[in-house]
Each structure stands twice: as structure tokens, then as C-alpha cells.
Amino acid sequence: MQQTRLDTARIRAARRVIDPVFLDTPLYRCEALEPGLGCAVSIKLETANPVRSFKGRGTELVASLLAEHGPRAVVCASAGNLGQALAWSGRGRGLDVTVVASRFATAAKLDRIRALGAGLELVDGDHELARERAADIARYEGIRLVEDSLDIETCEGAATIGLELVEAREQAEQTGLTGLTGLTGQTERAGLAGLAGLAEPAKHTELAGTAPPFDAVLIALGGGALATGVGHVLKALAPGVEVICVQPSGAPAMTRSWRERRVVTTDSADTIADGVAGRRPIPAVLDDLLLVADDAVLVQEASIVAGMRMLLDHAGLVVEPSAALGIAAILEDRDRFAGRHVVTIVCGSNVDGAAYRRWVGPAALPHKA
């Protein structure tokens, strides 16, 4: 493939810099989700760490470099997860961290940023205004601006997820199966046929444990750090795997840009998926995304909520809306994924309790005896 800004050797080296608490996250099939989705689904869980999102992988790189060479003060704009992660990584290295966020940002994220000792400045507007304000602060105060998705460390940190996915897939290919031993390829295919709804329930149950290595990865698309990072590694090391980016219909700027192969901005963003609600794609990030994404799809808010409910009811996972985008994409295009094995990256779990309860609702949890 053509060269992105990312470098695979540098991404491998990044693993030695990132605190291990963010690395080698769980990757596991969640069969309880599968009857409702019609395909084999594996979850890459990026929420079981001190900041409950994947962003620590990138901020560890940023903060390490600054602690060694750079200024001791740093500012970023954030919908909340980058800010929380940068606050965590910076605190451990004695950096002075300022986070600029929209005053409409998720309160739980802002609370954690404060608790981690970072300075927090709220702007009376959306994430794009926070980006402008952070850039102003950096300029006026002469401190380092961390720009999510533009700064290569944020992309290459996220890209370490891709390394872990590729490694797991290679191991699955060697054993011939994922998470199971001793079954034949024929049984695998029969099992997946069952999942696609072609077999009767009993057979489905019996065979559902088998699956070939995953052939698609569903990635939440916002600024693009996660998508270009994971996408770069997959295209470099496992080019047969489909890289599918998923964005809310209410915040479609990057997806439209990818489709039109030029930066398309929007006047507003309207989605509960606060982590991916940008309006102004960064040209250099779009260039990378054009090289690594096989597709970019848009999903409805109702599908995001349905995905959050499914992850709660069938996987026991509390997730933020951005982390349900992959499940939403399957729900909206079941035929596309029928009988396949897809990975969805559960990228964050920072939610406001009240909002989460409103979204998933009391009825979302099954009323069983």
C-alpha cells in the first residue's frame, strides 16, 4: 500500500513505552451476542484500564516524549477521553496538563479529568470550538498542543491495538480456529452457516463455538486516530481483513470526506456518540484514512442505542455510545456480515449514569425469572 504517516516499526517500539496496563487487552468471542447479529463477533475490550478508553495508548507516547525532551506543559482539546488519558499519563510524569472541552461534554469525563489533577477549561460551544481554544492557549502560553489524530503519537498509540489483533489472528490461523481446538474446517463453516440463520436452532447451538479467524474489524470513526492507527497495521500485516469505519449519521463529516476523497465539513453534529462528534476533518488524517479504510458507514442513533443495549444485556458490558458503533453497523446491514467473523473494538465506557440509564432504559435488561 501507499505510505501513510504511520510507521509499523515505530508502532512496535511504542509497546515498550506505553504502560502495560493499557496493552494486551482482552479479545474474545461473545457468542451470546451472535444469535441477535447473525455472525461471529469478537470483542476487543479497551475499557478495563484506569481511564476506561483506548486513549491511554496514545497519551502514554505523548507524555513519555514530553517528559524526556519537551516542554513540561501541555494542552489538548477533548470530548473527554483524550483529556482523561492525557491527565493520567501526564500526572505520572509530572507534566502540567490543561484540557479544553465543551461545557456540553459528558460530565463523568470532565469529573475524571479534574480528579486526575489536570486543569480544565470549558468553552461555550462544541468540540471544534474547544479545538480552537486549545490551539490559542498553546500559542499564547508557548506550551505543547496535543492534537488528537493529527499528532502521530495519538495514531500510533491506537495502532498498537492493531498489532494485538494481528497477533491473535496469526495464532488463530496456526491453530486453525479461534478459541477452540480439535475441530475441522468443515465444522467451522457449518457453524457459521448456523449463525447466518441457515440452520435450525439446535444445530446452531451445537456448532456455534467454531469460527475461522476474523475477516473484518469495525472501528469507531471520529477524528481518525483509532481508524488510521488500527487500519494502518491491518493493511500492512493482514491486508485481507476488511477495515470498516463506523460513524453516526448525525456526525458524518469524516465519512463524507472519505467517500468524496476531499475534506467535507458540516455545520453541526447531532449524536449521542460524543467521542466521535467532530465536524472538521484534518486533511492529513483523511489522506491516511483513504489509504487504509475499506469502507466507512453511517449508522442511526437508534442503532447505537440498540447496540449499547445488546452489549449490556448479552455481554454484560457498560459502554459509551461510540463503543457501540460496530454493533450498530452489524444491526443495520446484517446481510453484509452474515456468517462472517467480525471484531468490534469496544473503545470506551465513560458514560453519565443518568444519560446511560435513559438510553438503555429499564426495559433493556431482560425480564427473566
Added chain:
Amino acid sequence: MQQTRLDTARIRAARRVIDPVFLDTPLYRCEALEPGLGCAVSIKLETANPVRSFKGRGTELVASLLAEHGPRAVVCASAGNLGQALAWSGRGRGLDVTVVASRFATAAKLDRIRALGAGLELVDGDHELARERAADIARYEGIRLVEDSLDIETCEGAATIGLELVEAREQAEQTGLTGLTGLTGQTERAGLAGLAGLAEPAKHTELAGTAPPFDAVLIALGGGALATGVGHVLKALAPGVEVICVQPSGAPAMTRSWRERRVVTTDSADTIADGVAGRRPIPAVLDDLLLVADDAVLVQEASIVAGMRMLLDHAGLVVEPSAALGIAAILEDRDRFAGRHVVTIVCGSNVDGAAYRRWVGPAALPHKA
């Protein structure tokens, strides 16, 4: 220490047999929990795997041995998690698995056992009756009985959690800190003093990120596989770490037995923590527990529910009651843990939606703007 039935070398070897999907689970500090608990708390998360509990570590050992040498048919009694794990491990190796459970068992657990293709027999009584029935089936049908906590594989599988804890602790000792770099021991102590409520809020916030390696592990106590397994490894390899077993007051048989140093049975068990609701401790397991446990404490149902709520609200984790026992123990004896660093093993997340909703309640999630 005196010899338990467990063997550290065999436990190390077990890591090569157990499917990696159950190994090297997340271990991370959860600072959002700490202001409410008054101590540093790390979570060892055993729920992000295909069976949502730690039991797969043991059933992988059992099923591997049977697949190599033993009979192809196996039966176990289970409150649900062992059965689900054995069904998963057995399916992958072509074993014929039967699970005997109480008809009052958690429906979600029974559903998963069926979905994994195991035979399920329900008895009209509690877990002890299921144990009797499973033994009868094994005898009549001449198939292998897997007895949780008695069969050494179930203990040594769980013990691999202990290896991971010890390894993480050794790494933390080498760097001098947990999850952070570059701060001094003095700052550590100041940080923990802040957590213990001795410092003012601002200082607490600033310093809370630092903690020495953990000095206690809180372990759910039921049949004893988890407690003797993890306890054995800690006492063998990190004897300074306090091994604290936690059981519900409503199902206190093993705790009373440990205190009286002889098997004490109870006539009934009354707790929402279904996974640890035994009434008849196994003598050989008690003998091991007497060698490895520093303490065994009982907690109230209200504390278990409060622990589940805290894990949901502040850690974003859906857990089953047994997995909240450690938090419950801290809530009931804050002075004991003040300023210390404790690990709690979150051992399972298989809950019935309706019951979980009733326990944690709509009010449990914070009403924030």
C-alpha cells in the same frame, strides 16, 4: 508454609494448557472507586472472556486431561459458572458434558449452559442437592465427576490468577510504583494518606495516583477453589500479602469452618451471591484454606448490593453478587484497609437482568447533568 494439595510448578505448567483467552486478565487501579473506600483499589477482572467468570481457567485443565486420557463424558454440579465454563471447555474438545444445577439457579447462567450444548439437569433443591445428584449420575453412568474445589484442577486453574498477581506485584516493586513512574516513595505514602482521609481534597486529588504494590487480596469464598488457589500462590511467592476471604453472612459455612478449624455445615444458605452459597465445606479444601488464608470475613447482603452499585457507578462494571464481596468487605471495615492498597478479584458477571436491575436500582446510577 505447610504443604497444601496444590503444587506451584504444576500451576505454572497449567498456563500452557489453558486457552489464552482466560489468561493475563486486566489488573488495574480504579481510582474512581477510592474516595468511597478510603484505600487504593485494584481490580483483577475475570469477566472479559467467553464465559464471563474465572472458572474457565480450571475447566480448561479438566477438559484437557479428559480429552487426552479420560472418559469422554463428564458431569458436574454447578451454581452456573462452573457448568458454563465446563460446557465451553468440553465443547471445544468433543466431550459430552452434563451439568446439574438447582432449578433456582440464575437463569442467565442456565441459558448459557444450554446454548453451549451441554446437557442440563435441574434438581428441586439447592446446590448441595445438585452435588449429590451429580455424584449419583457419575456413579450410575460411570462417567467422570468434576467436583468444584475438591478436584485439584479447579483449584490450580484458579491459582493461575495468583501467578499473574505476583508477577504484576514484582514488576511494581521493581519500578517502585504501580502504574506510574518517576515518583518517590515519600510521595506514595503522602498519596495514600490522602486516600485515608487524612489530607485535604486538593492534595488527595493531586497525589492519589501513587500507591505502593498491593498488600492484600480480597477473594470471594465459596467452595474454596478460588481462595485456596490464589492463596496458595500468594503464600508461596508473596507471603507478605494478606489473603482475605470474603463470604456472605447468609452462607457462612466455610468461614465458620475456617474459624473453628473443623468442618461446620449449615442447614440453609440465604444470599443473593449464588456463586458462593454452599452449606457443606469439603474437608480437604478446608485443610488447604487453613494453610493459606490470613482471614475469612462475613459481609451483609446490603454491603454486597452496595458493592455492586459502586462497581457499576464508578468502575462501569456489571458484576454478579459474588464479585462484589471484596468491595463489600472494605465497606464494612474501612479502618482495616485505610491507606492500604488492596486487590479485589472481580470473579464473574453472569447476572439475570431483572434481578440485577432490582439490586442496583435506577437510583444507583448517578443523576448528573
